């Protein structure tokens with residue numbers, strides 16, 4: 001799956017050459033930087049709002065969209081991208097979920113350790129050794145150790161830290177004299193957070209979209225400043241899209257089923273319902289009745305969850321009834337009460353995600369540039385579970401001991417000829433890399 005990269009040896013040669021030419025000393029391995037802008041919806045990219053992203057996308061290997069994993073939530077998708085596993089295997093089924101005592105858990109060690117054999121790629125990279133070091137900037141789930149290990153370079157989530165400071169720190173990891181990072185995963189919490197409160201079409205959200213665009217420019221400027229354009233593979237992506245919900249599309253479950261008969265964790269369009277002892281069938285039947293008449297949401301027992309969501313085979317769903325709202329609908333909860341407090345029912349217009357991963361509004365961006373990727377290449381769409389094997393291939397990592405769900409099939413298309421596993425590949429790789437280096441500085 002993560003087949004040996006003959007290209008890695010070639011890249012080492014190029015690295016030596018580049019170092020001799022007086023640019024920053026970096027790892028002898030290819031360098032890959034994965035940047036996630038939370039909730040950056042596909043159609044946020046527009047030439048007049050986000051000129052840098054539009055230009056970068058055009059110059060990149062980029063599919064029309066990347067498919068998010070279900071449920072289309074932040075922790076689920078960042079952990080899928082980090083592990084190459086669907087939610088049923090890595091066990092993170094939402095941001096907020098039940099622990100084994102049916103109490104709420106949110107961003108705890110336990111939530112990210114459903115199965116101790118699951119190893120994020122930043123740990124797998126370092127296990128591969130040979131001078132490989134990972135840097136993780138605020139990526140959800142990175143604050144916990146896995147098999148007792150942390151990445152060499154890590155910055156825990158801190159909303160207050162300037163985005164440019166985050167980029168500067170990432171560059172310092174790549175240039176670290178003793179332990180230069182060959183793999184970096186970086187997370188930016190917008191435009192998701194503002195879109196939740198103000199809606200995806202608001203001016204406030206647009207400001208955050210523009211801010212993400214300016215941050216991409218800053219990243220590209222830093223890479224150029226260090227003369228690492230031909231060394232760094234830069235991937236820009238998001239975890240899910242965003243839908244607009246108005247007050248009249250709120251589903252008030254309390255009005256239909258007595259909330260003293262179950263415990264629930266509700267977030268946007270997703271709900272875990274844990275009925276009291278001996279109440280499972282009654283609660284299920286009443287919820288189904290409401291679902292049948294209102295047609296605003298669907299009700300699932302664990303074994304009724306569609307196979308294509310790759311969610312149902314998980315012990316965290318035992319004795320749970322799962323609800324999923326239809327697009328543009330959501331379940332009312334205290335978070336929405338908080339938002340309503342600052343506005344009126346008429347003006348209430350918010351951002352929500354978590355819907356079926358086949359919904360167009362949940363699609364994500366993906367664009368990749370650098371020596372490993374084809375240039376200006378219109379690719380076919382693929383699933384974000386495939387990011388893991390893609391990174392393994394580029395960085396020359398071994399197959400992980402635990403079988404992953406992602407495959408190379410959907411992402412092989414993105415790779416430049418030097419990274420394709422062909423006989424001529426490595427030779428063409430050397431030639432094009434040397435040639436590019438010679439002409440690039442004058443561009």
Ligand SMILES: *[C@@H]1O[C@H](CO)[C@@H](O)[C@H](O)[C@H]1NC(C)=O
Pocket residue numbers: 158159160161162
């Ligand atoms: C978060 O970042 C800000 C700005 O860089 C800094 O002042 C603050 O001390 C940081 N907080 C923590 C807990 O590290």
Ligand SMILES: *[C@@H]1O[C@H](CO)[C@@H](O)[C@H](O)[C@H]1NC(C)=O
Pocket residue numbers: 254255259260
């Ligand atoms: C339960 O439902 C009632 C309305 O039937 C509501 O007033 C109350 O806040 C709800 N309790 C909880 C814990 O959600």
Ligand SMILES: *[C@@H]1O[C@H](CO)[C@@H](O)[C@H](O)[C@H]1NC(C)=O
Pocket residue numbers: 256257258261282283286
């Ligand atoms: C389910 O519906 C029946 C009939 O409307 C009602 O009597 C019962 O209280 C409901 N059960 C719950 C848990 O709300």
Ligand SMILES: *[C@@H]1O[C@H](CO)[C@@H](O)[C@H](O)[C@H]1NC(C)=O
Pocket residue numbers: 285286288289292
């Ligand atoms: C809801 O609709 C489904 C499909 O039509 C049906 O099988 C089920 O019996 C209905 N449930 C209730 C409680 O009416």
Ligand SMILES: *[C@@H]1O[C@H](CO)[C@@H](O)[C@H](O)[C@H]1NC(C)=O
Pocket residue numbers: 313
């Ligand atoms: C469900 O998961 C268990 C382990 O978590 C695995 O042994 C089993 O094969 C899986 N079943 C299916 C149908 O995928």
Ligand SMILES: *[C@@H]1O[C@H](CO)[C@@H](O)[C@H](O)[C@H]1NC(C)=O
Pocket residue numbers: 337338341
């Ligand atoms: C609503 O806002 C007011 C004023 O800001 C505040 O005092 C109150 O606690 C808020 N209520 C809720 C339910 O958030």
Ligand SMILES: [Zn+2]
Pocket residue numbers: 038039073074075192239240
């Ligand atoms: Zn998110």
